[in-house]
Every structure is written in structure tokens, then in C-alpha cells.
Amino acid sequence: MIIGVDVGTSVTKASLLGRDGSALVTHSKRSALHRPGGGRVEQDLDEVVDSVVHVVQRVVAAAAQAGETVEALALTGQGDGLWLRDEAGHSVGNALSWLDARAATALQEWAESGVQQEVYAHTGAGMFPGSAGPLLAHLAEHEPDRLERAAVAGYCVDAIVQRFTGEITVDASDASLPFLDVPRRAYSDEALRACGLAEHRRLLAEPAPRGQLFALGGKAAAELGLPAGLPVSAGPFDLPACAFGSGVGAVGDASLVIGTTLGCQVLRDDVHIEPGGEPAGMWLATPLADRYLRVMPAMVGTANLDWVLSTVGHDVGDLESLLAGSERGAGGVSALSFLSTSGERAPFVDAKARGQFTGLSLETTRADMVRAMCEAVAYAARHNLETAGLTGQVAACGGGARSAEWSQIFADVLGRPLHVPHEEGVGARGAAMTAWDSLGEPVDRQQWAAARRTVEPDPAAAAFYERGYREYLASIDRARPHWGGATA
Structure with missing residues (x-):
């Protein structure tokens, strides 16, 4: 069996996974987000590492009790942000979360000067305030000493890998945003120069080759309760891991992650960067040859729900009854869901994007x-x-996706069936699938994909929401000029 670990933004989970894709046991631990003000959102790397140790220890104990052998440790986790470390893997200041908004001004300047469009032309990466490019530029201007003290500017997953194995590396999926020429799996010097960051190229670890495995170090092994030298698989990060773990396999298939981020991604067999197109979303390298993910990760997903439930005095336990208590169309009320302090990053980029409700009455x-x-x-x-x-x-x-009522809304709005895996920890599943590939023991992907329930769209509801969707698009066009600093 393999222990799959998903180091999320708010929760770290570890599962003991069998070759049929089912989890024998799962343990989780909440993670802390620190908000010191000024749009800053940070995490303490030591706290994050401790959360991984906590959940893995408990899964290891469960595996031993069940008499199961652990073949590998497979890691995935949140992407983007900026996790600066020294040669020993210690954090150089708190990690900057992908939710961080301190670089919004820098990004707006890049949008106005054409830098953002130039980077997109080279890499297909639509940057947002919490991506590595603007965060590096912000630190270069305001805290250059942090960059001088750092040996690597990476991401969450490779920060854990460095602590556990001593290796400085990065998965190509993480490296894809914003400096990687994805088909070549190599950094674009032109993109780095456009951002004024060529001198900091030394901080970017070279992407690991497909199928790369690392060896668990002795100190980490003792902490985790695993044997030293155990194979460690690093990546892909959570969005592509969720895609493969939920059953995406054919070109054109999509994964919808209804989590903190609304992760929308489609498997493609080519990388096509539209000249002059809106610099939104990203292209990700994957563990599979000649397969890429076109990703449109909206900034806020379930956090929108949490906010509105709190505002009206309810919690998530009331969701099913609330949705059942309002007809489709919400009594004439419509909304825009752009509630992130950092604005929106897909399918358009606007740091000033804001949400709204219209059609309210007594x-x-x-x-x-x-x-x-x-x-x-x-x-x-x-x-x-x-x-x-x-x-x-x-x-x-x-x-x-756990909500039956909300899942039905998604199916009706999309006008196509929604396939929801029975196993909720699909990120850990995707990481484990990758680890088995790297071990030379690939799993039966069709078997994994079959273990899910299907939500069929209601034809009448789909027709209703088709009209609603057209109005939704029109409402964005009407709202954008009023956000301030918006671009067409």
C-alpha cells in the first residue's frame, strides 16, 4: 500500500491507499493561516511539516495494526505562493500563501505595462497576486535581504520533500506557473527577464524528471515511523493530482475541484497559447508524456459558501435544507462570486474584481x-x-461535491453528468497513482475511475440555467468597468 499525503491550504490529510484506489484509513489535521494585515496571508513551514508528521504517524500506526506494508510515501499539496528556504530546508521567513495579496500593486503595474501579457506569450501562465512571479518581484523591491538569504524559492510540496529527503527539487506541475516553457519542461529566460527577475534564476530548482523518486532520510523516517530509504514521490501538486485521482483520463475530460479554490481543468494533448489572449489560467506539465492540463483556477470556491452562510446566520450543516427551500433562480436574486481580496485569476485576471448580489427585495x-x-x-x-x-x-x-443539492446545481448548469468519486481524498489518490507509476507498478485506471456516483442533469433545469448562464456572462461585462483598474 502507499501513504498518500495532501497538504492543503487549511487541512493536511494522509490516507493509506490500496491498489484498487480505496483508502483503508485517513487522518487529517487543520493547518493555520496567518493574516498579519495588508492583504498578507502566510503559513509557518514548521507548523505545516508538523501537520504532515502528525497525520502520517497515525496512518503508519494503522497500517502496522492491519499488517499492511507501506511501499512509498506520495506527496501532493497546495500550489502557487512562495516558500523560501535555505540550503538546509529551513524557511526564510513565513511562506507566502497563494491567497496573499501583497503583490497586487506590482501585478497591476505589469498588466498596464504589458509585462503580464509578455509572460503569458512565453509560458501561457496568467499570473495573479499570489503566484511566484509577482511575489518574488515584491520581495525583490521591499525585502531583498530575504532573497539574498534564500537558496530556493519553491512551493509547499517541494518544501516538505526537502525536509524529508534533503533534496532541493520541484515538480514540473508546480514549476509551470509562471516561468516554465511547459512542452520543453524548461524555464523561459524571456519570461524571467520580462519580470525583472533574471538575477534570481538561481532560486529556481530544476524540475524533476518524470518518474523521479527520492529516498526518505533517517531523521524524517524516525519521526514518521517509516523505514529510512523508503521511496518518496513528490507531486504533482493538488490540482493535477485531483484530476488524475478523480478519473480524468481522456483528452477533453475535465476535473472540477469544488474546494477553497474552484479548480477547473481540462486534459489536453497540446499546448496552445492564443496570441493576444487574456492572460488567465495556466498550462501545467503532468506526469504523463504529451499530456497537459489547461487550468482555470477561480480564486474562491467553497469560501463563497462559507461567507454567505455565515452572513445569513447558518452553517454548512444547513446547506441542503436551504437549497431545497429556494427554487432555481433564487427568487430573482443573482450573484457574482468574486469575493477574494486578491480579485480574480480565471477565466480573466483582475485584482479589483469584486462580488455582488442583485435583484434583492424585502x-x-x-x-x-x-x-x-x-x-x-x-x-x-x-x-x-x-x-x-x-x-x-x-x-x-x-x-x-459532498452536497447532493449543490452537485445537482452544477450538473444542471453544466448541462452534462457530474461524476463524483466515492473516495473523497482524490488528491492523495492522484499522488499515489503517480507513485505507483514511478515504481513501475501502474494501477488499473479504469477501475479507479469507475468508483464514483453520477449526478444526471435535469433537462428542464438545464434549459433554465442555459438562459441564466448567458445573463451571468452579461453581468460580468456590466460589472467589470466599475471594479476599477479593470482591463477589457
């Missing part, structure tokens, strides 16, 4: 408010998936 109920936001998130999912090139099946995962 007759509007709390249930209407909740349904309107859930419908808005579903519209955003369709907008992103269609932009990414959806032509096949859609697999859904994440906390939002």
Missing part, C-alpha cells in the same frame, strides 16, 4: 441568498471549464 429569503451564491459558483465553473476546452466527461471532488 421578499428575499436567506435561502435565496445561499442559492444565488451557489448558482453563481456553478456559472463560474462552467465559464472556466468551457474556456479551458471541455468536450468530455466532468469529474467533481472537494467539499462542495
